[in-house]
Amino acid sequence: MSDLLRRYGLPLTTLICILVVFWLLVLVILPNLYLFENSFRPYLPVVEMGGPKDVYTLKNYMTFVRSPIHITVFVSTILYSCVVTVICFLIAYPLAYYLAKKVSVRSLPTLFLILTIPLWVSEIMRSFAWFIILSLRGPLNFLLINLDIIERPIRWMTGFRSVIIGLVYTYVLFMLFPVYNAIQSLDTNQIEAAEDLGAPWWRIHWRVVLPHAKPGIASGSVMVFMLSAGSILVPTLLASTNSRWFTEIIQQWMFESLDWNTGSAYAFLLLILCTVFVTVVMKIFRVKLSDIAK
């Protein structure tokens, strides 16, 4: 603190502190606390609020536990978020390696520009674009039929297929950048040393590059997983009747049933269970939180 004061002076230090406190308190802690408190109260007509029925209860959470359909949706949300994460990794890792170790420094800015251009378009527009691309008489089927790869159009938007495609497209860069950073920090001499000792390319990756990139892969995976599981736009636009995402149920509670209390409980369940899941997976892969923070 005294260090901050000495470096920036009193006015600037105060400003920085106020902004940090505002960010944490007003934008993060208070809204969550409000939802958390609400999730333990029953959904009541306005006149009964504060009345004798307005007591703390676990009823909202029990709604989830007693609803097999909701549990199924939750499990498939987790499962398909994992699928999205794995696909993102499979796409991002070779690309990240190529960018970090093979591309000349001069062409790197151009390549990164090309990669980030899609981010300039809003998520809704991108999901709509995929809605059009994947539709039964859309450009993708048109292309595949005319290239004689398929004979009749494929119904892409059934099951979780289109949701997975949309989520991968939306979040793959969140995997690419941390993995790129991790591989980039690997001393190229280590790759050459492994090759010099006779290792084929796959062993170099398995024993040298992947272990080094593990923290980057972990942080990319956590981001992609959490964003996918918490995504509402992509599933709403690209899901079919038989693929429901857990966030859609939260949305239904809040905006269709107007039951914010149960909605809050579901939102917290998603947050807590995802956090538990990520923690367990990190334990299995022996990644520490401090590694990710690096």
Place this chain on the structure above:
Amino acid sequence: MSASVELQDVCADFGGFRAVDHVSVDIQAGEFFSFLGPSGCGKTTILRMVSGFISPTKGVVRIGGRDMRDQRPNQRPTALIFQNLALFPLMPVWENIAFGLEVRGIDRKARRKRAEELLALVDLPNAADKSVGQLSGGQRQRVAIARALAVEPSVMLLDEPLSALDLKLRQHMRTELRTIQKRTQVTFIYITHDQGEALAMSDRVAVMSHGRLQQAAPPRAIYENPANGFVASFVGENNIFSGRLAERNGTHGTFVSDDGAFHGRLGPGDLSDPKLYVRPEHVRLTKAATDHNSLPVQVTDIAFEGNFISIHTQDKAGRIIVSEARNDGSSAVPARGEQMFAIFDRDRAMILSDEARADQAA
């Protein structure tokens, strides 16, 4: 076990820049061979061509008589020790050493055993389960050597591996490396810009400049009979006189400079645009002049270096001439400002042409 390495008229270009320029050299099996030169002289490029990370633009690299053109680094019988060692920090010491064996499909127990044997060889027992981060600079050095030896290479390539160590350790590791080389009989190709290292360890030294091989000879020949001015001035110290060659007389000649005429030994080559080189330890300061190679000078500075004393003098033309006297009490050290004669033997003065350059190529 060990193999010869032959570079035949090798060139390496990097986008218009010629890093290695028509280098031909034969390295014998079991030889300790050093490439010595300033940074940017192409010595590391040569090493990377032998290990296979760079393909020569022109010319052939042969290891054990076999053309290495289509051989990837992981197919060559070489092991490279990197300047920064490039140990794998996420593996314990023994796995580092056994990595090459792991690649070759040797089972874990045998790998572990071999790693421990190699650790004993490099005088680092009980380090098998340590992490690389726990080791000191010298210990890491030994692990890198053991890791390279584990794959039983025919040729060991070392890229300035001692440059990161402090002086005492560096001197110790010199002896160590030499011992390991003698014990294993592996061909060592050693890259360095440190002439002390090259001279002390090698069977032969190749001096490089601007991508060209200037001279390849045993250390003593490099020092005593340099092929040209670059070798003479890069290896050891020299007093350099410019002027012209006035007269040839068999192996010797008369060299005329602003400071007078001197007799010296003629170097190889056509000796166009020659200079006269005299090493400081061959310059003696006396009170009386001799009949030749004697120059009246005034002592300007005396530097005490420990095992020798470096005496700077200046002649009438303003040239600084450095003389070295051994600090063994045998010679009286003159005082500053004293008038003396700098004398040197005609066999100790070399008349040499400049360094070999690309434009002089046939």
